Amino acid sequence: xxxxxxxxxxxxxxxxxxxxxxxxxxxxxxxxxxxxxxxxxxxxxxxxxxxxxxxxxxxxxxxxxxxxxxxxxxxxxxxxxxxxxxxxxxxxxxxxxxxxxxxxxxxxxxxxxxxxxxxxxxxxxxxxxxxxxxxxxxxxxxxxxxxxxxxxxxxxxxxxxxxxxxxxxxxxxxxxxxxxxxxxxxxxxxxxxxxxxxxxxxxxxxxxxxxxxxxxxxxxxxxxx
Ligand code: C5P
Numbered sequence: 227x228x229x230x231x232x233x234x235x236x237x238x239x240x241x242x243x244x245x246x247x248x249x250x251x252x253x254x255x256x257x258x259x260x261x262x263x264x265x266x267x268x269x270x271x272x273x274x275x276x277x278x279x280x281x282x283x284x285x286x287x288x289x290x291x292x293x294x295x296x297x298x299x300x301x302x303x304x305x306x307x308x309x310x311x312x313x314x315x316x317x318x319x320x321x322x323x324x325x326x327x328x329x330x331x332x333x334x335x336x337x338x339x340x341x342x343x344x345x346x347x348x349x350x351x352x353x354x355x356x357x358x359x360x361x362x363x364x365x366x367x368x369x370x371x372x373x374x375x376x377x378x379x380x381x382x383x384x385x386x387x388x389x390x391x392x393x394x395x396x397x398x399x400x401x402x403x404x405x406x407x408x409x410x411x412x413x414x415x416x417x418x419x420x421x422x423x424x425x426x427x428x429x430x431x432x433x434x435x436x437x438x439x440x441x442x443x444x445x446x447x448x449x450x451x
């Protein structure tokens with residue numbers, strides 16, 4: 227089975243308050259994006275990679291791919307205004323590809339363990355789709371106009387991570403719903419909406435998304451260990 231990875235890395239990193247696109251921030255002397263790409267390049271389960279970056283970062287991304295000899299990166303393309311637009315740009319190239327599974331992983335999640343790649347692909351082969359999840363740690367409340375609307379039952383809640391892996395036909399169908407794309411921050415949500423049951427895979431607490439300055443400190447500390 228051929229597996230093609232799409233790596234959205236076209237975010238602006240506003241929440242990081244750094245004057246540099248988040249995926250290219252140096253973390254322990256390598257760009258943040260290096261770590262996810264390196265995990266995929268090293269995995270025998272991944273065949274090809276499409277990297278999605280901001281238009282003005284395409285040449286920087288090309289340099290990174292050359293510098294670290296990431297041979298699986300077949301295309302570097304520009305992203306869109308939202309994450310789903312960026313993924314959608316990657317999916318446009320899929321129509322011509324002979325891939326069976328699409329493996330989507332945020333470029334800013336550097337701790338992509340080999341075992342997690344394996345779990346997600348194995349489940350998607352069997353069930354058509356998979357999403358890495360971990361139980362939520364805090365108590366989550368819904369809010370309206372400055373007051374608590376309700377408290378959600380923590381034991382039933384999961385935090386969705388990436389990787390998320392889908393059969394090619396499913397993800398292409400899910401991304402046809404342009405209305406849903408506007409408010410989607412998660413690919414599996416779109417697949418749920420077309421009536422497919424997405425399989426849950428055990429994620430990892432190390433698999434953090436580097437979003438805030440605190441996440442960056444944590445990522446640096448974890449990389450040093
Ligand atoms: O913004 P968010 O935290 O959801 O970003 C998750 C991933 O999606 C990051 O790797 C980010 O670079 C990417 N992204 C993108 N295009 C955007 C916004 C985010 O590829 N317009």
